[in-house]
Amino acid sequence: MVGKEACRRSVVAEPLADQGLVLITGASGGFGIEFARQLEALGYSLILHGRDEPRLLLTLNTLRHPARHRLILADLNAKKGVATLLAGIGSVPLAGLINNAGFGIWGSFEQTGIVPQIDVIKTDLKAPIELTHALLPGLLKNKGFIINVSSLAGVTPLPYMSTYAAAKAGLTYWSEAIRTELAGRVRVVTLAPGPSPTGFREISGMPSGPGSFFRSPVPGIIQAALLTLARGGGYCVPGRRHRLLYLLQKITPTKWALRLMASHLRP
């Protein structure tokens, strides 16, 4: 049996060469940048996706071999966003797909515009499903992998982040279901982190404070996802603090959890 330490060494310390091509969506943000660093160290060539070219170039420049990787710009909220991304990838079969791009909106449902709420569904739920469906033949051919970046926000309903939580709950259910369907052919990881220090909170508009005890460093989160992948895939709640939060979510009756979260998140 492969021990935890042995697994960690094989994931992080012993880079392999020419492992194939991996698409990382949302590679200009916190988790995406770290996925790029750790996957490059494992020998993968990367397609780095985002909307913001200067920030994507910053990601590229943090990598050791920028010439091995390429960038694709596409807004996943836009009508042709997924098609633009797929056209940029072309017909090369991928070794891996990281469905990471996403954002949330904090605020009361009635006072938040419908367009941004539907955009959350498009980017966080619809785009991963569309991308995976289109890229699956290549992933099957390569016996590849998919990592879906969901969230602990998908474990219980979240007042004042209602649409984001619904999108992540949907992503988790879908990801876990296809993990079972694809078992033995494509490895699937459903990554469910809790609060983490990336651009996410600022973009959502949420003030800092709620959930700060549970905030965990990004490198360990990505390392945990890749460790789960090395073990064949699975549902991954990374790190002790996020696992504690997950446990609390699981044991707290929903009606109490709703009240607690409403009092934490109410604008």
Ligand SMILES: NC(=O)c1ccc[n+]([C@@H]2O[C@H](COP(=O)([O-])OP(=O)(O)OC[C@H]3O[C@@H](n4cnc5c(N)ncnc54)[C@H](OP(=O)(O)O)[C@@H]3O)[C@@H](O)[C@H]2O)c1
């Ligand atoms: N940080 C947390 O606390 C936390 C916890 C659990 C789960 N997550 C999930 O982790 C994932 C990565 O987020 P992060 O925390 O790394 O936040 P981040 O730093 O804000 O990065 C988000 C990434 O998603 C991309 N993105 C957002 N909307 C997009 C759109 N419409 N089209 C294309 N790309 C888009 C951004 O690209 P641009 O540069 O173009 O904006 C950026 O690269 C998200 O799915 C998020 O829901 C985050």
